[in-house]
Amino acid sequence: MTRLIAALAALVGALFLGSLTLGPAGIGPGESLRALVLGDAGPLTLVMREIRLPRAILAVLVGASLGLAGAAMQGYLRNPLAEPGLIGVSGSAALGAVIALQTGLAASLWFGLPLMALAGALAGVGLVLALAGPRGGSLTLILAGIAISALAGALTSLVLNLSPNPFAANEIMFWMMGSLADRSMTHVWIALPFTLLGWALLATLGRGLDALTLGEDAASALGVSLRRVRLTLVAGTASVVGAATAVAGAIGFVGLVVPHILRPLVGAQPSRLLPASALGGAALVLAADMAVRLILPARDLKLGVLTALVGAPIFLHLIYRTRKEMA
Amino acid sequence: MRRGRLIAGLCAGLLAAAPAAAEAPARVVSMNLCTDQLAMLIAGEGQLLSVSAVARDPRSSAMAEEAADYPANHGRAEEIYLLQPDLVLAGRFTTRATVDMLRRLGIAVEVFELARSLDDVRAQMLEMGRVLGREEEAARRVAAFDRRRAALAEEVAHRPxxxxxxxxxxxxxxxxxxxxxxxxxxxxxxxxxxxxxxxxxxxxxxxxxxxxxxxxxxxxxxxxxxxxxxxxxxxxxxxxxxxxxxxxxxxxxxxxxxxxxxxxxxxxxxxxxxxxxxx
Missing domain, CATH: 3.40.50.1980 (Nitrogenase molybdenum iron protein domain)
Incomplete structure (x- = not known):
C-alpha cells in the first residue's frame, strides 16, 4: 500500500516536471527549471511562473479532485459507474460557473466564480443522490445523470448564446470538454480554497465508506452515521468538482477510470482507494494535458477528448459487466 | 392555387431582378458589416434599404451612428426577401446557405471578399461604386482616401x-x-x-x-x-x-x-x- 502510494507520488512528480518543461517556446528543460526556481526579471521567468507553473499546478488540483470525488461517490453508492462527469455534477458546476461569469459576479467577487460553480455542483450532486436513492441502483443513477447532464448542458449553451460577448457562444466546447490552456496563478488561487476544503471533507470518509462495504445495517451498527457520511460526501464532492470545473471546465471520466484501475491494487478497500485515486487522478490529468500539447500544439485540443477516449471504453465495459450481474 | 401564387411570386422576383444588372439597382440591402459601411458611404439617397444589425454596434462598426438611420436586418433570407431588394450585398463569410437561397429566389447577390490590404480598400470602394451604379461617388471617395493615405505616409528611420x-x-x-x-x-x-x-x-x-x-x-x-x-x-x-x-x-x-x-x-x-x- 505504502509502496503503491510512493510509486504514484513519484509518477505525479515526474509528470509535473515534464509538464513544466513542455511548451511552444522551446526552452531547454534545465534552463526552464532554473528560470522557474531562481528567477530574474526576464521573460523566461515570466513564462515559467505565470504560464507553465499554474498549468501544472491546476492539472494536479483538478486531477486529484476528480479522482478523489469519483472514488468517494463510488464507495458511497457502491456502484463503479458513479463519476462526477457522467452523472451531471461537472455539467451543473459548469452551468454555475458560466452564470457567474456572464452576470459579472465573477468579476466583482474573487470567490464569485468558484462559489457559483460549487452551488451548481451542489444542486447536481443533490439531485442525483435524491433521484438515485441511497443504494444508487445503476439504472436510476445513469438515467438521473443523463437527464441532469442534458439539462445543465442546454442551460449552459443558452447562457453563452445570450451573452453580449461574440466569443462566448464558441466556448460551449470548453465548458463541456475542459482545458488548461492559458490559465494563470489567479485561477490557482481561485480554485485552491474550495479544493482544499473539499479534500479535507472527502478524506474523512475513509472509515465510513469501509464500513458501508458491509451494508448499511452493519455500518450503522458500527456507529457510522449514514446521514453524516452522505452530507460530507455531497459537500466535499461539490467543493472539489465546483472548484475544478470553474477553472478548467468539465473534464469527464477521470473519476471513473482512475478508481477502476487502482481498485484491485488496494484490495477494493475504499479508505485506501481514496488517496490512491487522488494521486492517480493527478497523474492522469497531467499526462492528458501533456498529450494535448504534444498532439496538436497549435490548437487548444480539449482535455475531455483524451480522457473520454480512455474512459468511454472502460465505461462501456463496466455497463456490460453490470448488466450481467443484474441478469 | 397557393402553389400557383408562389410560382407567380418567384417569377415576378426573377423578372424584377433581370433589368437590375443593366441599370443602377434601386433597392439594395446589405447583410455584412463591411459591405454595410461601404454601401452607406457610396450609395445614393434612398438606394440602400437596410444594413445588418451589427453595423449599429459602436464596438464593431465605425459607422454606428449612420447605421441607426437604416432599418436593421439580421441576415436571414426571409426578412431580406420580404424587403424585395434588387441587389443584396454580402461578405465572403456570410452564411452560404442564405446567399444560395436568395439567389434561388432570383435576387442578385454581390459577394465582397475580405479586404487584406490598404489597396484592397481602394479596390472595394471602386467595386461598390460599380455595383451600385455610383462610380463617380466611389471615385471621389477613393481620391480622398489616396490623398489622406499619402499624407500619412512618411519615411521612418526607426520602426518600433x-x-x-x-x-x-x-x-x-x-x-x-x-x-x-x-x-x-x-x-x-x-x-x-x-x-x-x-x-x-x-x-x-x-x-x-x-x-x-x-x-x-x-x-x-x-x-x-x-x-x-x-x-x-x-x-x-x-x-x-x-x-x-x-x-x-x-x-x-x-x-x-x-x-x-x-x-x-x-x-x-x-x-x-x-x-x-x-x-
Whole structure:
C-alpha cells in the first residue's frame, strides 16, 4: 500500500516536471527549471511562473479532485459507474460557473466564480443522490445523470448564446470538454480554497465508506452515521468538482477510470482507494494535458477528448459487466 | 392555387431582378458589416434599404451612428426577401446557405471578399461604386482616401516592434489589413520575428519571449469570454505594465473602409510614446 502510494507520488512528480518543461517556446528543460526556481526579471521567468507553473499546478488540483470525488461517490453508492462527469455534477458546476461569469459576479467577487460553480455542483450532486436513492441502483443513477447532464448542458449553451460577448457562444466546447490552456496563478488561487476544503471533507470518509462495504445495517451498527457520511460526501464532492470545473471546465471520466484501475491494487478497500485515486487522478490529468500539447500544439485540443477516449471504453465495459450481474 | 401564387411570386422576383444588372439597382440591402459601411458611404439617397444589425454596434462598426438611420436586418433570407431588394450585398463569410437561397429566389447577390490590404480598400470602394451604379461617388471617395493615405505616409528611420494580440491569442501577419495598418503607422510587426509571419494563434509563451516594444490589444466586448480572458492574463498585464501599450476597438481595423486611416492616425501617439520611452 505504502509502496503503491510512493510509486504514484513519484509518477505525479515526474509528470509535473515534464509538464513544466513542455511548451511552444522551446526552452531547454534545465534552463526552464532554473528560470522557474531562481528567477530574474526576464521573460523566461515570466513564462515559467505565470504560464507553465499554474498549468501544472491546476492539472494536479483538478486531477486529484476528480479522482478523489469519483472514488468517494463510488464507495458511497457502491456502484463503479458513479463519476462526477457522467452523472451531471461537472455539467451543473459548469452551468454555475458560466452564470457567474456572464452576470459579472465573477468579476466583482474573487470567490464569485468558484462559489457559483460549487452551488451548481451542489444542486447536481443533490439531485442525483435524491433521484438515485441511497443504494444508487445503476439504472436510476445513469438515467438521473443523463437527464441532469442534458439539462445543465442546454442551460449552459443558452447562457453563452445570450451573452453580449461574440466569443462566448464558441466556448460551449470548453465548458463541456475542459482545458488548461492559458490559465494563470489567479485561477490557482481561485480554485485552491474550495479544493482544499473539499479534500479535507472527502478524506474523512475513509472509515465510513469501509464500513458501508458491509451494508448499511452493519455500518450503522458500527456507529457510522449514514446521514453524516452522505452530507460530507455531497459537500466535499461539490467543493472539489465546483472548484475544478470553474477553472478548467468539465473534464469527464477521470473519476471513473482512475478508481477502476487502482481498485484491485488496494484490495477494493475504499479508505485506501481514496488517496490512491487522488494521486492517480493527478497523474492522469497531467499526462492528458501533456498529450494535448504534444498532439496538436497549435490548437487548444480539449482535455475531455483524451480522457473520454480512455474512459468511454472502460465505461462501456463496466455497463456490460453490470448488466450481467443484474441478469 | 397557393402553389400557383408562389410560382407567380418567384417569377415576378426573377423578372424584377433581370433589368437590375443593366441599370443602377434601386433597392439594395446589405447583410455584412463591411459591405454595410461601404454601401452607406457610396450609395445614393434612398438606394440602400437596410444594413445588418451589427453595423449599429459602436464596438464593431465605425459607422454606428449612420447605421441607426437604416432599418436593421439580421441576415436571414426571409426578412431580406420580404424587403424585395434588387441587389443584396454580402461578405465572403456570410452564411452560404442564405446567399444560395436568395439567389434561388432570383435576387442578385454581390459577394465582397475580405479586404487584406490598404489597396484592397481602394479596390472595394471602386467595386461598390460599380455595383451600385455610383462610380463617380466611389471615385471621389477613393481620391480622398489616396490623398489622406499619402499624407500619412512618411519615411521612418526607426520602426518600433509591436505585437497585435487579440482574443484567443490571435495575431495578424504583414499580409493582412491589421498588419498593413501597423506597418503604415511606422511599426514593425513583431509576429514576423516570433515566427508567425502570416498571423494565427501565437501562444502566450511566444509573446512573452518575443518581447516586443509594445503590445496592441483589442478592446474586450461586454460579457465575459475565455477567448478574451487571455488579454487579462498576468503575462499580458505584466507586458503592458512594463512598456507603453495600446488597446483599440475593432471597429476601424476589421473592415476595408476609409476608416482604416483613422486607425493608422490613432497609432501615431502610441508610436511617439514608445519612441520617447525607449530612445
Amino acid at each position: 516592434s509591436a505585437a497585435l494580440y487579440y482574443a484567443n491569442g490571435h495575431t495578424a501577419g504583414d499580409r493582412s489589413l491589421a498588419g498593413e495598418i501597423l506597418l503604415a503607422a511606422g511599426f514593425e510587426n513583431a509576429a514576423r520575428a516570433a515566427g508567425f509571419p502570416d498571423g494565427g494563434r501565437m501562444p502566450l509563451e511566444v509573446l512573452a519571449l518575443t518581447s516586443p516594444e509594445t503590445v496592441i490589444t483589442s478592446r474586450p466586448y461586454p460579457g465575459a469570454s475565455r477567448a478574451e480572458a487571455i488579454l487579462d492574463h498576468p503575462v499580458v498585464r505584466e507586458m503592458r505594465r512594463a512598456r507603453v501599450s495600446g488597446s483599440f476597438a475593432d471597429r476601424d481595423w476589421v473592415c476595408g473602409t476609409p476608416y482604416v486611416l483613422r486607425a493608422i492616425e490613432e497609432l501615431g501617439p502610441l508610436r511617439d510614446a514608445v519612441l520617447s520611452a525607449d530612445p
